[in-house]
Amino acid sequence: MLATLGFLMIITFMVLIMTRRLSAMIALIVVPIVFALFGGFGKDMGPMALEGIKSVAPTGIMILFAILFFGIMIDAGVFDPIINTILKVVKGDPVKIAIGTAILALLISLDGDGTTTYMITISAMLPLYKRIGMKPLVLAGIAVSASGVMNLLPWGGPTARAMTALNLEMGDIFTPVIPSMIGGVLFVLFMAYTLGKKERKRTGVLEINYGTEAMAAATTADESLKRPKLILINYLLTIILLVALIREVLPTTVLFMIGFAIAITMNYPNLKEQKERVMHYADNALSVVSMVFAAGVFTGILSGTKMVDAMANVVITHIPDALGSHFAIITAIISAPFTFFMSNDAFYYGVLPLLAKAASGYGIDPAMIGRASLLGLPVHLLSPLVPSTYLLVGMVGEDFGSLQRTFLKWACGATAVMIVVALIFSIIPI
Template identity: 35%
Template sequence: MLTLIGLLTIGSLVLLLLIGRMSPILPLIVVPLLGALAAGFGPEAISGFYTEGLGRVISIATMFVFAITFFGVLQDTGLFRPIINAMVRITRGNVIAVTVATAVIGMLAHLDGAGATTFLLTVPALLPLYKELRMSPYLMLLLLALGAGILNMVPWAGPLGRASAVTGIDVTELWHGLIPVQIFGAVLLVAMAALLGWREKRRIAAATGDVDPGGPVETFGGLQDASAAELELQRPGRIWINAALLLIVIVALFMGVLPAGYIFMIGLSAALLINYPGGKVQMQRIGAHAPSALTMGMIILAAGSMLGIFTGTGMLSSIAQDLVRVLPEPMVPMLHIVLGVFGLPMELVLSTDAYYFGLLPVALEVVGTHGVEPASVVYALTIGNIIGTFISPFSPALWLALGLAGLDLGRHIRYSLWWMWGFSLVLFMVAWGMGLF
């Protein structure tokens, strides 16, 4: 009976997350509560589940609130804009150089882990150049999405935070295992961008009869100018100080000298003092980024209550035990690898929340009975899935990018899916070879 209630609870949760008619916070809180009540647990037991679940994620929620605000403030200062603008200017006129620069720009712009910011920074700057050179804007979006997918493995981006909330493993500890994969992915993306640039150059030549497309562009009007409000916030004279601050924060995270949340607290304090002295303007900058920061923090806290109930009631254990009985015996200890291989196509039918809060807990319970470490399950599912973040129709940031570029989702999926899945599988095999799972 508990298995049936658990399946109905998880199924209802995933369905509501997929439909997207309400904030993910609501189903994460309400659906597990109803499931616990249906299973016969009273207020006292549910209170214990809630307290235990919240204790597992409070540090992660804290990190997200301060990390998102920290990177938002650095974006306000204009730290990343000159780098992106300079690369666009340098590479215009050379198709292969443009594709390589697009890949690098996508990674740099996603350093804050926020997809919306990435596309707001890059699409308006790159789109006129792609049009001038008669390059496909879908190629631009593919390269930006791949670069953002690689950087989406940083601990302050959403996926690792969700996985950390589910497993209880420290988010920076999970990230340390992924750093070599990110480095390999960055190198592979640059090589792939050069290949796609060469292919695009041949396509343009075939379509126009120009044997040397991508010569100097005289009519390119330049980059989209920052608004007056953005210019007022930028601190070009302190760019090196801000860059040093960013480097110190990243090194501190890598070395683990302090808890991640505390590092971002200190980093945010320093960024505000350096760039925006005065209580009023500091509160304005915090307020500007509060919606994104609080939304992510609330999702993590709501997920903590959900996981506390799922674990405390024994639903996950019951589902896993019954699932083991029906799966082919050789497949059970390899379930996380099978799911990882098909992780990217699952982005088309599962939202990030559904993937990490619905699928990951069940996979952990199933393979855990065979001695598979939780970190191995996280790596398999994350690496197999994360590159496809910005091909998913459930990604609000992707819809923003499509709107900025005037592109169609269906065509983006047809253009990018096989390249992204192939790229994901290469990273998956490299991580497997490294012994991450």
């Protein structure tokens, strides 16, 4: 009974958000409540939901302050010198332009927001692509590939969802996956080099100068927000924060809170400016954080009612024993098509807890399953369910289908490389 109720709840949740009958946030709240009532858990439903909300609170706060911190860094012009340097170096060589595009997209993706990455990268590079005669589709493909790898960052969304769904810390899921992420980055650079060579052959090598006006258009539009005198201090602050996050000097949430407090006070000491900067990112931060707390309701009820245990037992009984020890690899492989055909919310909040519970029956740590679930993310960003990708193809004037047909194989390649690296470094068990 519980297993049937649990499967129906997940299927209902997926159908509602994939058909856009309900937003993911509303579905995360309403669906588990309705099914908890059907299952006769009305009296215990409140405490279950509250327990789930408490468990995700640190993750939600971490994401909030990560968005604010990197937003301040972008506003202050931290990435502007990098953009200008790349534009000066690449000049008219398609190979250098493609690699420069990849480096730029990888760096901008540090904020974890695909929309920001696309807006800055396309604005900076599209005029150069058009002037050289390179295909704008190549620009879009490199940008989405870079964002797909960097999407593993804890504040990027999927990793936070995995941590939330499995009630784990960054050190359990993200930190061990860094070698795989590096492998993915190297693959993106290799892809950019390969595509650049093809474009060089097609267009020929030209040497041009990218004017200062175009450079200015490629960086932060509002000059009043830039803080060029603080650029070195901002770089130092960002590096210290990233190192502290990886070394887990303090809890992730606390580190981002401290980093944001220092960054906004140092760059915008005026209280009015501080309020304006916070308000500028409020919309994006609210939409992401509210989703995390809504997910707490879903996971709290799913766990509290023991539906997830019942479903896991059903799955375990239908998996051949010969495949049980390879559950992590299976999860890594299926994460690509699963996150392509369904949203991250549906996969990480609906499917991942089930996979982790089933894997535990074979003695596999849930953290291993959480790590494996991230390795298919390069494929996810080419899904028609990702709104930011529509922004990307719109900015370069290309067709969504063309982007998928050309770069889906590259995305699968990135996933394959990340899985191989994960196996080599024992990030996930063979």
